[in-house]
Amino acid sequence: AQTVTQSQPEMSVQEAETVTLSCTYDTSESNYYLFWYKQPPSRQMILVIRQEAYKQQNATENRFSVNFQKAAKSFSLKISDSQLGDTAMYFCAFMGFYNQGGKLIFGQGTELSVKP
Amino acid sequence: DAMVIQNPRYQVTQFGKPVTLSCSQTLNHNVMYWYQQKSSQAPKLLFHYYDKDFNNEADTPDNFQSRRPNTSFCFLDIRSPGLGDAAMYLCATSLGAGANVLTFGAGSRLTVL
Numbered sequence: 001a002q003t004v005t006q007s008q009p010e011m012s013v014q015e016a017e018t019v020t021l022s023c024t025y026d027t028s029e030s031n032y033y034l035f036w037y038k039q040p041p042s043r044q045m046i047l048v049i050r051q052e053a054y055k056q057q058n059a060t061e062n063r064f065s066v067n068f069q070k071a072a073k074s075f076s077l078k079i080s081d082s083q084l085g086d087t088a089m090y091f092c093a094f095m096g097f098y099n100q101g102g103k104l105i106f107g108q109g110t111e112l113s114v115k116p
Numbered sequence: 117d118a119m120v121i122q123n124p125r126y127q128v129t130q131f132g133k134p135v136t137l138s139c140s141q142t143l144n145h146n147v148m149y150w151y152q153q154k155s156s157q158a159p160k161l162l163f164h165y166y167d168k169d170f171n172n173e174a175d176t177p178d179n180f181q182s183r184r185p186n187t188s189f190c191f192l193d194i195r196s197p198g199l200g201d202a203a204m205y206l207c208a209t210s211l212g213a214g215a216n217v218l219t220f221g222a223g224s225r226l227t228v229l
Contacts, residue, residue, distance in 0.1 A: 010169075042222070045220040047218075086117075091158065091159070104161070
């Protein structure tokens with residue numbers, strides 16, 4: 001069974017600085033998808049970034065980038081130039097390549113606070 | 117523009133009193149999911165509909181049921197809520213077979229007294 005582990009329950013960062021959120025996962029599959037989702041307080045969960053395991057190049061979306069280390073089963077999220085609006089719970093998630101009913105397996109989450 | 121809308125956003129019920137949570141979507145996605153997110157825990161899939169086909173997770177309690185009368189709507193019924201069912205319930209949608217991006221609603225927070 002797949003598992004996702006986020007070892008940092010809470011983190012804080014000063015506005016405009018860079019922060020890295022850690023995620024490790026366990027799977028026996030060779031092809032899969034990895035995601036970072038953001039859940040602001042009392043608001044809907046939204047996709048931040050997605051990585052296909054068969055792609056070696058790390059995904060990037062504006063200020064958000066990942067460091068995908070397939071052999072180490074590590075998938076960290078780097079937020080550059082942190083903004084107050086980045087304050088949220090961040091979930092790392094795994095999905096098998098063959099979708100398996102769209103089942104996302106989430107980590108426990110990291111609560112990020114961006115301080116002015 | 118809200119595309120996956122959940123109602124109510126907050127629901128308070130008494131122990132054992134049935135409750136229904138609703139989810140509607142304007143995306144015309146054919147797959148709809150219900151996730152349970154307990155406090156400080158990871159969201160966990162309860163079940164999903166692929167079109168009209170219902171798919172239950174093996175460890176979802178019988179107390180939880182779902183209905184999907186049409187493409188746009190999906191309901192979560194909790195027949196006899198217990199204190200352990202207090203959680204945020206998240207509805208999500210996706211399009212097509214092999215779709216890997218889910219669109220989530222804002223959630224319905226259930227309190228059981």
